[in-house]
Structure formats: structure tokens, C-alpha cells
Amino acid sequence: xxxxxxxxxxxxxxxxxxxxxxxxxxxxxxxxxxxxxxxxxxxxxxxxxxxxxxxxxxxxxxxxxxxxxxxxxxxxxxxxxxxxxxxxxxxxxxxxxxxxxxxxxxxxxxxxxxxxxxxxxxxxxxxxxxxx
Numbered sequence: 001x002x003x004x005x006x007x008x009x010x011x012x013x014x015x016x017x018x019x020x021x022x023x024x025x026x027x028x029x030x031x032x033x034x035x036x037x038x039x040x041x042x043x044x045x046x047x048x049x050x051x052x053x054x055x056x057x058x059x060x061x062x063x064x065x066x067x068x069x070x071x072x073x074x075x076x077x078x079x080x081x082x083x084x085x086x087x088x089x090x091x092x093x094x095x096x097x098x099x100x101x102x103x104x105x106x107x108x109x110x111x112x113x114x115x116x117x118x119x120x121x122x123x124x125x126x127x128x129x130x131x132x
Contacts, residue, residue, distance in 0.1 A: 001003040010079035016128070016129050018125075018128055019124075019125040019126065019127070019128030019129035019130075020125065020129065021125070022121050022124055022125030022128065023074075023078055023121070023122055023125035023126065023129070025117045026074070026082070026117075026119070026120075026121030026122035026125060027071065027075075027118070027122070027123075029072050029073055029114055029117055029118040029121065030053075030067065030070060030071040030074060030081070030085055030114075030115065030119075030122070031071045032052055032114070033067065033114035033115055033118060034064060034067040034068040034070075034071050034115075035068070036114075037063075037064040037111060038064050038065075039058075039066065041060060041061060041064060041092075042044065048118065056095070056099045059091075059095055060095070060111075063091055063092055063095070063111075064086055066084065067085065067088045067115055068086050069084075070085045070088065070115075070119075074122055078122050078123075078125065078126040079122075079123060079126045081119075082118075082119040082120070082122030082123035082126065083119065083123070084119070085115045085116070085118050085119030085122065086115070086116060086119035086120070086123075088112075088114070088115050088119075089112040089115040089116035089119060090112070090116075091112075092107075092108055092111045092112030093108050093112050094106040096111070096112070
């Protein structure tokens with residue numbers, strides 16, 4: 001009986017450790033993607049020449065700030081941050097397909113896919129840690 005309980009403890013410790021690693025990888029991807037997006041917007045001058053009628057530029061900035069906020073939120077609430085990152089990824093997809101004529105998939109792969117992967121990893125890691 002003790003051997004079975006000991007093996008269950010090892011399995012649960014392994015799941016918890018794997019979940020923690022997935023959460024750390026998701027946080028790293030989310031941080032890199034959000035910082036990349038903000039640096040890209042700053043280097044392209046999106047913040048300099050923006051007007052209130054430029055909704056496409058404003059939306060990109062808002063999505064980047066929300067993605068950075070989701071990274072910060074992932075320190076305390078991993079599940080909410082994962083959901084928020086997936087929503088940001090879907091928002092980037094809608095933005096790319098609505099405002100761009102050519103290269104929609106490429107634009108989404110650059111902006112939205114890292115957030116989708118990070119959100120999925122955060123949720124999957126949180127779920128693995130929760131089931132332990």
C-alpha cells in the first residue's frame with residue numbers, strides 16, 4: 001500500500017513540476033512577445049504620429065498594453081492571464097484581417113500567435129498544477 005501511495009506522490013510531484021515549467025515558459029513567451037510588440041510600435045513611430053482618427057494604430061497600442069498587463073497578471077493569476085492572452089491573440093487576428101489587405105496571416109503570425117501559444121501554455125500548466 002505504501003509503495004502505491006509513494007508512486008502517486010511522485011506522479012503528482014511530476015505533474016506539479018511540469019505545470020510549473022509550462023507556466024514559466026508561457027510567461028517568458030508572453031513577456032518577449034509583448035515587449036517585442038511595444039518596441040516594434042515605438043521603432044515604427046506609431047506613437048509619434050498618432051491621431052484620434054487612427055483607430056488601427058490605437059488598437060495595436062491597446063492590444064500591446066493589454067498583453068503586457070496579462071504578463072504582469074500571470075504572476076498572481078495564471079488562469080486569468082492565459083484567458084486574456086488568448087483573447088488578445090484573437091483580437092490581433094480580427095485586427096489583421098480587418099485592417100490589412102495583404103499578408104494577413106503573416107501579420108497575425110508575428111503579433112498574435114506568440115500570445116496564443118503563451119496563453120495556452122499558461123492555461124495548460126495551471127490545469128496540470130490544479131489537478132495535483
